Amino acid sequence: MKKLLIALVTLLPSLAMAAGGHEVDLESANVDLHDKASLERGLDLFQHYCSGCHSTQYQRYDRVATDLGISTDDMRNKYMFTDAKMGELMENAIPTVDAAKWFGAAPPDLTLVARVRGADWVYTYLKGFYADESRPFGVNNTVFPLVGMPHVLQDLQGLSVKDEHGNLVTTGGSMSAEEYDQAVRDLTGFLVYSGDPVKLEREALGWWVLGFLFIFFIIAYLLKKEYWKDVH
Ligand code: HEC
Structure with a gap:
């Protein structure tokens, strides 16, 4: 009897997951934390395309520079767009209340997102935007239905449309599919590193x-x- 109970309790979470229904298959992010060039490209993308809305406020600029082997000058000239000091936390300037009004939800801090959601989820999410006229920014997301975030990487990826089988077909965009995969892998790698810098x-x-x-x-x-x- 006791054994049966234990078996049931261990099974419960997976049963609940199965009952969740529309679980989407996640793609494998395959990040390599030893590839510092990849992490630096991820930082570059993050600072250019994400830091306007999202912070990584449990990270400091100088810590990231040291860990990724970036010189102080490069960090300041290439990756810092505010007058923050090297020792400061990587915060952003968007006031939470305004952001919540603009997007329906405030952009959350992303320092720990790869730990909370998992790297594969973040990777699939960044590849998962598709056209949906009913949404305020014209896009929806395969792993985050009714997402409040615009498709900020559309210039790079292009725009995906769901075909009759529910598959995404992507056109436009300055990057090839492989280049975009790599860019999103770099970005995800940077977020995985951020969530566990030690x-x-x-x-x-x-x-x-x-x-x-x-x-x-x-x-x-x-x-x-x-x-x-x-x-x-
Ligand atoms: C224009 C503002 C804006 C920009 C720029 C932006 N985001 Fe977002 N992001 C949001 C908002 C708003 C949400 C919350 C969406 C919701 O809850 O519906 C969000 C949510 C997310 C989430 C989900 C977090 C969670 O666990 O719920 C991730 C991951 C994310 N963004 C990653 C990124 C990355 C990576 C970039 C840069 C490529 C980026 N975002 C750029 C506004 C933005």
Whole structure:
């Protein structure tokens, strides 16, 4: 009986998901946090196309510069559009109340979005805008129905239209489909990094810890042998 209960409780969340119905298949973001050039391109896109509305306010400019190997000059000249200082948080200038009025919802802070939603969700979301005349900005989104955000990357991607099978057909746009995928992967990578900036450090630290444990094990073993050698 107890076992059955436990099995039921473990199953419940997946049952609830299944009952949710219109779950959309997410595409795999495949981000590579070790590819700093990709993360820097992501930062570039974010600052140009997103930071007007969204903040990453748990991140500081100088921290991002250090982590991604960007010089102070480059950070200031290429990626900072306000008179913020290097040590300041990456906030934006849109007042939340106005933004909520303009878009029906305030643009949320995106520092943690890749952790909350998952990288694949963010990736699919950025590819998922399609034309829908009934919406205020003329677009809807496959993973975020009735989204309040305009398709800010339309110049790059072009505009998608749903065909009779519900597939997206995209035309226009300055980038090829592959280039756009890469751009969105870079952007998603930057957001994954933002949500967990110490991840790379932690991985490196992990190897030191394992190394220490290994050496310590040898010492402990030799010590044990020494202590027990006269005991019979
Ligand atoms: C013109 C303002 C504006 C710009 C520019 C903008 N967004 Fe948004 N974004 C919004 C608004 C408003 C919402 C909230 C939508 C809603 O709740 O309906 C949103 C929501 C989101 C969400 C969903 C967050 C969540 O978990 O609910 C993500 C992810 C996102 N934006 C990413 C981006 C990225 C990446 C860019 C740059 C390529 C960008 N946005 C540019 C206004 C904007």
